[in-house]
Amino acid sequence: MNKKVIIVVGILVVIIIGIVVYLFMQSSEDQTTAEPQNIVSNEAQEEKFSVSYQNVDITPGQPFDADAIAEEAEYSQIPSCAFEGTDNVSTYAHVEVTSAQINGKETVYSVYFLDDEVSTPEGVKITDDRAKVIETYGDNYEEAGNKITYTRGDVQLSFMIENDVVTSIEYVYASEL
Amino acid sequence: MKTKLRVITIVIIFLLLFIFFNRLLQPKYMDTLVEGSMISQYYHEPKDHEVVFIGDCEVYANFSPMVMYEKEGIKAYVRGSSQQLIWQSYQILKETLHYEIPKIVVFNVNSMRYDKNSKEVSEAYNRLTIDNMKWSQEKIDIIQDSMTEDETFLSYVFPILRYHSRYDELTAEDFEYLWKRKDNTYNGFLINKNIKGVTSLPIQRRLAEYQFSEECYQYLDKITNLCRENNIQLVLIKAPSLYPYWYDEYDEQIRNYANEHDVDYYNLKNYVDEIGIDYSVDTYDGGLHLNLTGATKLSEFFANLLKKNYDLTDYKGDEIYEEKLKEYKETIQ
Structure with a gap:
């Protein structure tokens, strides 16, 4: 394959990977922020x-x-x-x-x-x-x-x-x- | 040559797929949550309005420009949206002035009660106002002014970043309105014919703070100055909703502001008898918003008030508006 094609495909792959990583990080953040709320709520239930x-x-x-x-x-x-x-x-x-x-x-x-x-x-x-x-x-x-x-x-x-x-x-x- | 063609083809396919999925996954606001489509409808309307309303649901549910045209020949447009906050109203007004300079801007002051820390500020409502705005400096500013902590600017640029998980919620609406739009309002007025009269309202609770925030005053100043710079008469109103309560303390602050800045303020709740609103039949949700009959009464009254007090043209007989009015009347039958 020609060098230019490889570069373009490479750039597109990097963009796609970037978007996937971003989305993955977003959903990870959602999970990590959700956990402490539950813990706080459970701990505080007694009082x-x-x-x-x-x-x-x-x-x-x-x-x-x-x-x-x-x-x-x-x-x-x-x-x-x-x-x-x-x-x-x-x-x-x-x-x-x-x-x-x-x-x-x-x-x-x-x-x-x-x-x-x-x-x-x-x-x-x-x-x-x-x-x-x-x-x-x-x-x-x-x-x-x-x-x-x-x-x-x-x-x-x-x-x-x-x-x-x-x-x-x-x-x-x-x-x- | 062959190589170039391959590169171009790959880029085009990638871009087309990206644009397609970006568009597909974004809510269309056409048959459901139509409140999200109102801001963009303005762009393809004729831009010759002498009166432009800005504000929250209390404008798009309560004021019918078609009635104002029929009654007094006024060309008006309502650039309202759900829970439109004052920093959003300012940017919507700024954007509007790129298209036209009306004689009068009517701002509903209900949003003065909410600052950026209010629990009423939410991404869901932000999206209804911002998602379908055309790209402009105002859109950039409105996003930056409105974003909650969990939102990112990039997700407004590429909605797929926000709506990627909608893939299993797609309905026929998403495909039908993939590339086309339909109008859900008449000059920004959202018709609601349902009747749900007021039976009882929650107790009027005491508040810890009645003073409007400095931040809201700054935006009100910006709206006032923008109107002044463009030789526009600013008219402040409070729509005659029964709930959420518009406290006397709020009313007094707006009254004082209006006096100090030489603008007019009408708390339309004080004119309910004159308008003829009957809250047992003229509201669709127990007193928060007026229904078609209530909005018709209010619009007739307000058109008359504007005509009597300000220098407005009587456009009765205008070809486009006559056509619109005919269509409006057919719809409300």
């Missing part, structure tokens, strides 16, 4: 936040069984602009539960307290002061604006604190949907 309403577990990340809650909820759906899938929002007298289909199961995504009639299992409620939050959950939190957030496992617990008073409490599932 995860949990929350219940009317004795029904509504912890973010856990399956949501609306029928198990005796109280009737106001129900709304929040669709995405373009993609399939919706958030289902159930508003009860004292909490609002947002759930979505995750891995084929209706799963709690967030729990938002609506008033001071409910408290966290550790005893903090809306209208408590900042000191009570810190005393109860410690000082290992992230602060952004007037919101402080504690993370345990794949659940985040946030308190909005305005003028030293807790004005909102929310649990959110922190894992990628």
